[in-house]
Amino acid sequence: MQTIARREFFGLMKSAGALGISRALFPSWFPRVALRADKSAPPGDILVVVFQRGGMDGLNAVVPYGDGALYYDRRPTLAIPAPNGGDNAALDLDGHFGLHPALRPLKEIYDAGQLAVIHAAGSPDETRSHFAAMELMERGAQGVGGVGWINRHLQTTAWQNESPFRAVGMGTLIQGSLQGPIPAFALQSIAEFHLKGRENQLATIQHTLSNLYSIQAPGDDVDRQAAQVFATMDTMSQLAGQGYTPAHGAVYPETSFGMGLLQIAQLIKAEIGVEVACVDIGGWDTHELQGGAQGEMANVLADFAKGLGAFNTDLGERMRDITVVTMSEFGRRVEQNASDGTDHGHANAMFVFGGGVNGGIHTDWPTLEEHRLDNGDLALTTDYRDVLSEIISARLLNPALDQIFPNYTPTLRGIVRAR
Amino acid sequence: MIITRRNFLKYSGATTLAITLGSAFTWHGTQVAYAADAAFAHVLNRTTWGFRPQDLKTIKALGIEGFIEQQLNPESIADPVVDAFMARQEYMNLDIKTLSELGADPLKYYYMDIELVWARIFRAAYSERSLHELMVEFWSDHFNVPVGDSVTAKIVYDRDAIRAHALGNFRELLFATARSAAMMYYLSNYLSYAAHPNENYARELMELHTIGVNGGYTETDVKEVARAFTGWTVDYGTHYDYYFEPSAHDYEEKIVLGHTLAAGRGVEDGEEVLNILASHPATANFVCRKLVRRFVSDDPPASLVASAANVFIATDGDIRAVMRHILTSSEFMASQGQKFRRPLDVLVAMLRVTQPKFDDTLFPRYWLDLMGHVPYYWGPPNGYPEPKRAWLNTNGMLHRWNTALSVAGGAVKNYEGVHYNINKVMPVKGSADVMVKKLIEQVLGGTIDEQDKQQLVALLRKPKKKVQRALVLGLLMASPYFQWR
Numbered sequence: 002m003q004t005i006a007r008r009e010f011f012g013l014m015k016s017a018g019a020l021g022i023s024r025a026l027f028p029s030w031f032p033r034v035a036l037r038a039d040k041s042a043p044p045g046d047i048l049v050v051v052f053q054r055g056g057m058d059g060l061n062a063v064v065p066y067g068d069g070a071l072y073y074d075r076r077p078t079l080a081i082p083a084p085n086g087g088d089n090a091a092l093d094l095d096g097h098f099g100l101h102p103a104l105r106p107l108k109e110i111y112d113a114g115q116l117a118v119i120h121a122a123g124s125p126d127e128t129r130s131h132f133a134a135m136e137l138m139e140r141g142a143q144g145v146g147g148v149g150w151i152n153r154h155l156q157t158t159a160w161q162n163e164s165p166f167r168a169v170g171m172g173t174l175i176q177g178s179l180q181g182p183i184p185a186f187a188l189q190s191i192a193e194f195h196l197k198g199r200e201n202q203l204a205t206i207q208h209t210l211s212n213l214y215s216i217q218a219p220g221d222d223v224d225r226q227a228a229q230v231f232a233t234m235d236t237m238s239q240l241a242g243q244g245y246t247p248a249h250g251a252v253y254p255e256t257s258f259g260m261g262l263l264q265i266a267q268l269i270k271a272e273i274g275v276e277v278a279c280v281d282i283g284g285w286d287t288h289e290l291q292g293g294a295q296g297e298m299a300n301v302l303a304d305f306a307k308g309l310g311a312f313n314t315d316l317g318e319r320m321r322d323i324t325v326v327t328m329s330e331f332g333r334r335v336e337q338n339a340s341d342g343t344d345h346g347h348a349n350a351m352f353v354f355g356g357g358v359n360g361g362i363h364t365d366w367p368t369l370e371e372h373r374l375d376n377g378d379l380a381l382t383t384d385y386r387d388v389l390s391e392i393i394s395a396r397l398l399n400p401a402l403d404q405i406f407p408n409y410t411p412t413l414r415g416i417v418r419a420r
Numbered sequence: 421m422i423i424t425r426r427n428f429l430k431y432s433g434a435t436t437l438a439i440t441l442g443s444a445f446t447w448h449g450t451q452v453a454y455a456a457d458a459a460f461a462h463v464l465n466r467t468t469w470g471f472r473p474q475d476l477k478t479i480k481a482l483g484i485e486g487f488i489e490q491q492l493n494p495e496s497i498a499d500p501v502v503d504a505f506m507a508r509q510e511y512m513n514l515d516i517k518t519l520s521e522l523g524a525d526p527l528k529y530y531y532m533d534i535e536l537v538w539a540r541i542f543r544a545a546y547s548e549r550s551l552h553e554l555m556v557e558f559w560s561d562h563f564n565v566p567v568g569d570s571v572t573a574k575i576v577y578d579r580d581a582i583r584a585h586a587l588g589n590f591r592e593l594l595f596a597t598a599r600s601a602a603m604m605y606y607l608s609n610y611l612s613y614a615a616h617p618n619e620n621y622a623r624e625l626m627e628l629h630t631i632g633v634n635g636g637y638t639e640t641d642v643k644e645v646a647r648a649f650t651g652w653t654v655d656y657g658t659h660y661d662y663y664f665e666p667s668a669h670d671y672e673e674k675i676v677l678g679h680t681l682a683a684g685r686g687v688e689d690g691e692e693v694l695n696i697l698a699s700h701p702a703t704a705n706f707v708c709r710k711l712v713r714r715f716v717s718d719d720p721p722a723s724l725v726a727s728a729a730n731v732f733i734a735t736d737g738d739i740r741a742v743m744r745h746i747l748t749s750s751e752f753m754a755s756q757g758q759k760f761r762r763p764l765d766v767l768v769a770m771l772r773v774t775q776p777k778f779d780d781t782l783f784p785r786y787w788l789d790l791m792g793h794v795p796y797y798w799g800p801p802n803g804y805p806e807p808k809r810a811w812l813n814t815n816g817m818l819h820r821w822n823t824a825l826s827v828a829g830g831a832v833k834n835y836e837g838v839h840y841n842i843n844k845v846m847p848v849k850g851s852a853d854v855m856v857k858k859l860i861e862q863v864l865g866g867t868i869d870e871q872d873k874q875q876l877v878a879l880l881r882k883p884k885k886k887v888q889r890a891l892v893l894g895l896l897m898a899s900p901y902f903q904w905r
Contacts, residue, residue, distance in 0.1 A: 344620070
């Protein structure tokens with residue numbers, strides 16, 4: 002189906018010569034943000050959180066081929082063949098599970114011992130509503146108002162980080178996990194993140210807008226966002242001017258997910274104080290014509306894995322201090338539906354990779370035995386908060402788990418090593 | 421002092437009342453001061469897509485209740501600009517079969533998408549039936565179907581389901597969305613068969629279209645509703661429209677929300693489910709809460725949600741009656757300045773001020789893309805979010821400013837992409853101070869803080885220069901005052 006390529010928009014705008022798109026100017030009165038010196042930089046890993054919106058089919062992403070007919074009989078047209086070396090078969094992990102063939106870039110990280118696959122994981126809540134499930138998962142607890150788990154982590158760190166880039170949300174809307182009192186930086190495009198106006202008016206525009214929005218003494222949350230724009234625009238223009246070439250020949254897919262990851266890599270390498278970055282990937286709500294080794298879901302998986310693989314390659318040695326975690330609001334029904342798709346289910350697979358990860362399969366596998374299913378869905382044996390708690394405490398070095406996930410006692414499962 | 425609705429409306433033309441009302445307003449952010457015309461400007465900000473001086477004249481002549489009543493009856497309002505525009509469109513007036521056949525050509529399919537999105541923006545900006553256009557937007561989010569699955573089906577859905585019933589009856593609107601190719605494609609029901617019914621439509625029908633996630637349905641209800649809708653599909657290749665396929669239907673008995681659907685029936689199963697849901701009190705509550713959130717406040721007053729739901733139930737879902745109740749309530753009147761404009765609201769308001777010509781209709785679409793709000797491009801079934809907290813962030817803020825500056829720039833010769841006549845918006849007449857004052861009245865329908873105004877006056881050293889006036893207008897539309905409604 003046709004959509005209008007972003008490139009076309011940008012091409013169009015380049016033709017608008019008189020618009021005078023130019024780098025922002027920075028007069029002397031302009032408030033500058035002093036980044037903290039390296040010695041007081043956050044001591045732990047940088048965290049990258051990927052949310053797969055729509056409910057990934059974990060059973061076709063991480064295929065339990067060892068369950069045999071319990072898997073294959075319920076998915077006559079969708080099942081991924083057991084590993085046999087062929088291009089359309091699962092990529093073997095441990096003799097029981099295999100990755101979907103479109104996840105080959107993740108298999109390479111797995112083979113290097115830096116990818117943890119956590120199966121039968123997710124949110125224990127029973128809702129099969131996308132929106133209720135996402136909200137709960139991103140808040141991390143009931144009754145915490147509009148505050149997300151990442152925001153509570155940032156509120157409870159022992160260190161301070163004054164950088165306006167401390168928390169980054171890629172896209173036009175801020176992820177629920179980032180919402181709360183600690184401001185997050187919403188960014189769609191570094192290249193576009195500057196004031197557009199006539200060259201000789203830009204200083205005036207900046208000056209007037211900063212006064213109209215009272216950015217020296219913000220009166221409300223609108224003023225505060227405006228102040229945040231002024232605090233970040235300078236740096237974004239510098240980064241845009243420098244351009245960016247991924248290292249080690251990494252090639253990101255030209256999708257919004259790929260470009261989101263590329264820009265996160267760019268921000269991390271710029272060393273401007275990024276502690277947490279969130280990026281989303283959609284297209285997982287595969288109710289119909291989901292396909293097997295090829296098809297709709299395979300395409301989304303390929304985008305997902307190529308993006309993450311490129312990120313891992315691009316960051317190279319820097320991955321020692323980075324942890325990436327992926328999650329989705331729920332998994333999908335074991336049995337396929339009449340439309341060659343799968344309906345909303347329960348437990349799912351999560352991926353964690355980075356320098357501090359104990360690679361391998363981490364699961365208390367419930368099996369697909371009829372009596373072990375949860376209303377026809379894969380039963381949940383690992384709460385996603387166990388995975389996040391371990392990352393937060395062991396890699397991000399924040400022990401305040403009782404405040405980040407109130408009323409929850411995590412079970413630590415050895416998914417990552419302590420720094 | 422508490423002002424009753426009747427009282428308020430009776431005196432709605434009177435200066436004294438507007439001033440009295442001022443003390444009851446909750447002020448949020450940097451707000452426009454409206455003086456005597458406060459109530460008029462408030463009603464225009466909420467029932468139209470942005471203040472226009474000519475609407476102020478109309479509302480003063482008709483009174484508040486009269487103006488709202490006129491807007492509630494869009495068929496009574498002449499709309500020549502939009503009629504002429506629609507007559508020029510290549511695809512918007514075609515039936516689904518013709519569209520489907522033409523759409524086989526990828527280039528035509530692409531132009532259908534461009535035309536549909538531009539027509540949405542154009543009608544929001546220039547239709548005299550402003551409230552109807554606001555309702556179209558509300559229902560387009562409520563019954564969201566993105567263009568991604570099928571532009572051809574979406575054009576027909578937008579016209580025959582959403583627009584036809586936007587101020588009509590909720591039950592008829594619900595039926596029209598259910599009996600549409602667009603919805604059947606988007607929520608997968610077109611491929612649902614008795615053997616393993618697809619639950620996609622069944623779930624969103626209850627969660628998003630009618631009773632809401634807390635409306636009291638269970639996972640079993642989802643499965644039963646999915647069974648009831650087996651056979652609701654699309655005859656792709658012949659009429660390309662919704663039809664009921666008896667051979668795909670599950671004829672066994674179903675139990676939905678405590679109602680037994682007897683065995684042996686066909687399309688009546690789905691129809692009964694729609695009727696059960698349309699009459700369910702949770703639907704009245706859920707829909708009215710969303711309407712109040714959109715038209716009154718991000719924190720909907722419980723009193724108004726409850727009274728609107730009562731009207732909904734009493735009138736069997738008469739949307740016009742519900743809107744009349746909401747827009748003439750004391751809660752509505754006391755909610756001035758509480759709504760933060762969404763990106764589309766902001767862009768459309770700018771178009772109403774400048775009435776520009778575009779070299780290419782992709783320009784406004786490009787700005788909306790940067791702000792994340794291209795009409796009909798929200799993927800999930802819940803529609804674009806409504807509240808301020810969803811939209812207020814650094815990316816959105818910056819691109820609101822850039823959109824304002826880009827639109828306003830079109831006053832100058834040789835500017836590429838967008839063109840308008842700034843002499844109509846800001847004629848050169850009197851001192852710089854007077855010119856800015858008049859501009860603010862024309863754009864916002866009120867006045868702003870004097871210091872802020874002087875910021876703009878100072879930029880107008882040579883008022884004859886269009887480039888300076890364009891800058892002043894751009895900054896006014898980028899200012900915090902322009903972000904609220």
